[in-house]
Amino acid sequence: MSIAVSAVVKPSRLLRGTLAVAAAIHLAMACVPLAAPGAFRAPWLIAACCLAAAAGAAGALVSAGNKRRIDISGLGEMRVTVQHKLAQEVAQAAPCRLLPGSTLWAGLLMLLTRGDDGKTVVVAVFADSVSAEEFRALAVAIRAIGGQEAQDQVFFRLHKIL
Structure with a gap:
């Protein structure tokens, strides 16, 4: 899958x-x-x-008016693109890593990411920001990425639900 x-x-x-x-x-x-x-x-x-x-x-x-695009490949590589306001030109999406401390709840995904430039960004995905199918697919993909990372290091903290 x-x-x-x-x-x-x-x-x-x-x-x-x-x-x-x-x-x-x-x-x-x-x-x-x-x-x-x-x-x-x-x-x-x-x-x-x-x-x-x-x-x-x-x-x-x-x-709070920025539109974002999250792309996750089949291998678990994640890219986040930000479109500022109504600008026609969108910044190039750079690969980023999902960091420990990311949290998944039933109606909110708080994703802590770090790009290749070393910059840490928090991406909040509310349930009303995407369709229900997209929200579920994102949650499943993020859990899978977190599971891949957990083999190498302690990814999950006791109080996190990722």
């Missing part, structure tokens, strides 16, 4: 919605200490922290 799979991972609507709600809640919470300054010791500091958290969530919301 071949583990070859190719999947286009779109930005997750669930993640984008959660980030938007978090940004809105932090923005609203920044107003609370300013509305009742006597109830708090340092209302401006609390408001500034809430605004910083809202800005962080909004920044993550903006950067």
